[in-house]
Amino acid sequence: MLLPVVQGLIERRVLVNFRVQADVLQAQLPRPFRVQTVGGFGMAGVCLIRLAQERPRFVPSFLGLRSENAAHRVAVERDTPAGPQRGVFVLRRDTSSALNAFVGGRFFPGTHHRARFDVRETADEVAVALRSEDGDTRIAVRGRRAAEMPKTSVFPDVAAASAFFEQGALGWSPAKDPQCFDCLELVSHGWRVEPLAVEEVESSWFQDAARFPAGSVAFDSALLMRDVAHEWRSHARLRVADA
Numbered sequence: 001m002l003l004p005v006v007q008g009l010i011e012r013r014v015l016v017n018f019r020v021q022a023d024v025l026q027a028q029l030p031r032p033f034r035v036q037t038v039g040g041f042g043m044a045g046v047c048l049i050r051l052a053q054e055r056p057r058f059v060p061s062f063l064g065l066r067s068e069n070a071a072h073r074v075a076v077e078r079d080t081p082a083g084p085q086r087g088v089f090v091l092r093r094d095t096s097s098a099l100n101a102f103v104g105g106r107f108f109p110g111t112h113h114r115a116r117f118d119v120r121e122t123a124d125e126v127a128v129a130l131r132s133e134d135g136d137t138r139i140a141v142r143g144r145r146a147a148e149m150p151k152t153s154v155f156p157d158v159a160a161a162s163a164f165f166e167q168g169a170l171g172w173s174p175a176k177d178p179q180c181f182d183c184l185e186l187v188s189h190g191w192r193v194e195p196l197a198v199e200e201v202e203s204s205w206f207q208d209a210a211r212f213p214a215g216s217v218a219f220d221s222a223l224l225m226r227d228v229a230h231e232w233r234s235h236a237r238l239r240v241a242d243a
Helices: 022-026 098-103 158-166
Strands: 005-021 041-056 065-080 083-095 113-121 125-132 138-145 170-174 180-189 194-203 217-239
Touching (some): 005 022, 005 125, 005 138, 005 194, 022 041, 041 217, 065 098, 065 113, 065 125, 065 170, 098 113, 138 217, 158 194, 158 217
Parallel strands (some): 083 113
Antiparallel strands (some): 005 041, 005 217, 065 083, 125 138, 138 194, 170 180, 180 217
């Protein structure tokens, strides 16, 4: 049985975004999902998020848990009888929390892998690095708060980037049952982001030539979110046959 709602506080969230050739990105997605494009490119990236006070709705906040987490995701859409439905497809999740790894995919949507996180931050700077225990994933990102998006970004301004990523609240991911996709919605109470000027970015995932041939992927931008109350809402699994 899945927990219906978990709530807490997003203490810090960094969205590290890459623009990718749409056909290259599409080849990594299962049906029925297709790549959302911006300026002709697909958008993929890593969400690096520190959660606090995480607990079921009926549990007081001081009993909530704190953890560092990462999700590799792709902006997607799929057809439904009501029209196109947008969200993200999560290719992989990593977490510092043994509990998250245990309940993920069992009592709450989303399978997690264990990882070690190294975080350093001030009011203006953020640096997050992780290495997964299975050796498959390594990430290092360092940047500082900025007033505007990079000139090379596909997004003309912060408002355009904010609107695009806010619509990606619904996330699908492979379930333990290979005939299903887990479905989880992130509801942010008071969505607000600001640009992060990235001074260093490394990703074993996006630097893997087997996944992304040379010239098919480039860093686009990063966004920072802090101190936002939120809820994770479970949705019914999407069966492959139904999709």
